[in-house]
Amino acid sequence: MEAMKRYFRSPAAVIGLILLLLVIAMAVSAGFLYPRDPLALAGRPLIWPFSNPRFLLGTDNSGRDIAAQIFYGARISLLIGGVATVIAILIGILVGAFAGYYGGWVDNVLMRITEAFQTLPNFVLLLVLVAVFGSTLTTVTIAVGVVSWPAPARLTRAEFLSLRNREFVQAGKTLGMKDVQLILGEILPNALPPVIVYASVVMAVAILLESALAFLRLSDPNVASWGNLIGLGRDVLRVQWYVSAIPGIAILVTVLAVSLVGQGLNDALNPRLKSR
Amino acid sequence: MRILSLAGRRLAASIPTLFLILIGVFLLLQLAPGDTVDALMAQMGGGDAATAEALRKFYGLDLSVPAQLGNYLWHLVRLDLGFSSIYGKPVATVILERLPPTILLMTASLSFAFFFGLVFGVIASRGVNRWPDTLISTFGLIFYATPSFWFGLMAIVVFSVYLQWLPPGGFEDIGTVQTGIWRVLDIAAHLVLPTLTLGLIFLAIYLRIMRASMLEVLNLDFVRTARAKGLDETHVITRHVLRNALLPMVTLIGLQAGTMLGGSVVVESVFSLPGLGRLAYESVVQRDLNTLLGIVFVSALLVISVNFVVDLLYARLDPRIAAES
Numbered sequence: 001m002e003a004m005k006r007y008f009r010s011p012a013a014v015i016g017l018i019l020l021l022l023v024i025a026m027a028v029s030a031g032f033l034y035p036r037d038p039l040a041l042a043g044r045p046l047i048w049p050f051s052n053p054r055f056l057l058g059t060d061n062s063g064r065d066i067a068a069q070i071f072y073g074a075r076i077s078l079l080i081g082g083v084a085t086v087i088a089i090l091i092g093i094l095v096g097a098f099a100g101y102y103g104g105w106v107d108n109v110l111m112r113i114t115e116a117f118q119t120l121p122n123f124v125l126l127l128v129l130v131a132v133f134g135s136t137l138t139t140v141t142i143a144v145g146v147v148s149w150p151a152p153a154r155l156t157r158a159e160f161l162s163l164r165n166r167e168f169v170q171a172g173k174t175l176g177m178k179d180v181q182l183i184l185g186e187i188l189p190n191a192l193p194p195v196i197v198y199a200s201v202v203m204a205v206a207i208l209l210e211s212a213l214a215f216l217r218l219s220d221p222n223v224a225s226w227g228n229l230i231g232l233g234r235d236v237l238r239v240q241w242y243v244s245a246i247p248g249i250a251i252l253v254t255v256l257a258v259s260l261v262g263q264g265l266n267d268a269l270n271p272r273l274k275s276r
Numbered sequence: 277m278r279i280l281s282l283a284g285r286r287l288a289a290s291i292p293t294l295f296l297i298l299i300g301v302f303l304l305l306q307l308a309p310g311d312t313v314d315a316l317m318a319q320m321g322g323g324d325a326a327t328a329e330a331l332r333k334f335y336g337l338d339l340s341v342p343a344q345l346g347n348y349l350w351h352l353v354r355l356d357l358g359f360s361s362i363y364g365k366p367v368a369t370v371i372l373e374r375l376p377p378t379i380l381l382m383t384a385s386l387s388f389a390f391f392f393g394l395v396f397g398v399i400a401s402r403g404v405n406r407w408p409d410t411l412i413s414t415f416g417l418i419f420y421a422t423p424s425f426w427f428g429l430m431a432i433v434v435f436s437v438y439l440q441w442l443p444p445g446g447f448e449d450i451g452t453v454q455t456g457i458w459r460v461l462d463i464a465a466h467l468v469l470p471t472l473t474l475g476l477i478f479l480a481i482y483l484r485i486m487r488a489s490m491l492e493v494l495n496l497d498f499v500r501t502a503r504a505k506g507l508d509e510t511h512v513i514t515r516h517v518l519r520n521a522l523l524p525m526v527t528l529i530g531l532q533a534g535t536m537l538g539g540s541v542v543v544e545s546v547f548s549l550p551g552l553g554r555l556a557y558e559s560v561v562q563r564d565l566n567t568l569l570g571i572v573f574v575s576a577l578l579v580i581s582v583n584f585v586v587d588l589l590y591a592r593l594d595p596r597i598a599a600e601s
Contacts, residue, residue: 119580121579122534122538125301127557128301204421211425212425212542216542218561230423237429237437241437244429245433248423248426256417
């Protein structure tokens with residue numbers, strides 16, 4: 001309750017929440033507002049925005065409604081961003097919890113693997129994964145999740161390291177609780193808040209990664225994605241620059257909203273750090 | 277000397293990591309549809325099964341996967357990255373040709389982001405919660421959320437198409453042969469927009485970290501002592517606070533080296549720069565897996581060397597680190 005009050009006292013956090021709700025509303029209402037396939041031919045190609053009331057944001061190079069693609073694109077961005085974040089956080093928690101709880105050689109091996117993932121540029125690894133497994137919506141989502149887990153793993157490990165010798169864990173051990181019980185039931189709930197807050201950073205990066213991949217035409221071409229549209233607009237950039245400009249603003253607003261909400265949550269949950 | 281041995285030990289520790297990456301990616305690429313011979317045959321315009329068989333034998337692709345891996349690693353120790361069938365050259369040659377633009381771009385972006393991140397971070401921390409801070413922090417947040425490729429495209433529209441101040445892409449003007457200083461200036465003009473595009477997100481990160489770290493150091497006791505002994509504010513900031521506040525910034529260079537290399541894939545594609553990132557993209561599209569694996573190796577090597585330099589810098593900035601060991 002106290003944390004919620006603190007959250008709503010920060011104007012940046014409130015703006016972030018409003019923007020995020022707006023993007024979610026776009027994703028939800030896409031079906032009612034634009035019942036037709038967003039990738040179907042809708043009208044004359046390259047109509048400028050605000051010049052034809054039927055196509056508020058104009059049409060792209062092949063005559064598809066840009067507004068419809070923006071609305072459906074919100075679905076794709078939130079879906080890929082959300083699912084990839086869940087994958088990254090789950091792997092991160094699993095690796096971090098084991099490494100932090102057991103220490104010793106388990107920690108050594110797991111941290112070496114984490115280091116390997118951090119040494120390899122994540123976008124290069126993403127390219128390798130797409131080259132191997134192809135670029136459908138599912139593979140791209142999983143690939144984005146798989147390249148994003150090292151940071152949450154390190155965070156979870158640090159939390160586990162500081163918590164594993166606390167009294168309540170020792171008490172649990174004395175009571176004869178199993179390792180799994182201790183990890184999941186005792187330590188994890190205490191280690192979780194900073195990891196959940198960090199999820200907003202992971203999600204922001206995941207959305208940016210997917211849009212960059214789509215821009216390079218290496219993501220799923222059969223869905224209306226903002227990155228796809230920017231890549232398409234590149235062919236007519238010299239004159240009809242709006243085809244690329246509009247979806248870029250959508251990405252910017254979404255990523256901004258996610259980071260503002262994350263930062264707001266962080267400040268609300270750790271009030272002592274707020275001055276930073 | 278002690279610093280060097282410390283950083284050297286860290287460097288030695290990264291060798292197993294390098295091998296882990298190579299083995300992992302090598303095994304991963306075994307799952308990819310098609311191999312070098314398929315790509316080669318496609319390049320030749322098809323061929324019969326016997327030719328394919330002979331070629332596989334020639335490239336050692338008829339061996340078992342562990343044997344192939346052993347072969348690859350053995351060649352690698354002698355800095356032989358294999359042969360690129362698409363470019364018709366050894367992979368090492370292809371990569372070396374493409375390395376200079378990327379290194380130039382990364383150095384320029386890093387310097388840009390580091391310098392302006394530092395300056396804006398200091399300004400923001402000096403006026404904390406007043407308008408300069410609010411303005412800088414807001415811009416930082418917006419830059420952080422801007423997709424780099426989109427910023428690059430919009431910069432092309434404004435600076436190359438409408439204002440016609442800067443070239444829209446490429447590494448240098450290939451229409452005219454230039455030498456000496458003119459060539460340098462020409463390349464610099466071509467790199468202005470890519471540098472801004474790649475550096476923008478890092479500028480946002482650096483200024484945020486710099487601001488936070490300044491605020492933290494400003495509260496420490498030695499700063500109060502410095503003020504109490506009558507030093508003027510500029511002196512306190514530049515001589516006492518800055519050096520300590522720089523530590524997290526330097527750490528960040530090492531942490532972000534990989535991200536920056538990944539970002540250059542996209543930026544080089546936007547500005548059609550013939551660099552390593554663009555090569556990575558091309559080798560994915562053309563299924564040139566040998567080159568892709570070579571790029572993985574070289575980018576990991578680059579990240580490790582950046583971290584080595586960062587270790588040295590860090591020990592130089594903070595003498596306690598060298599003293600501890």
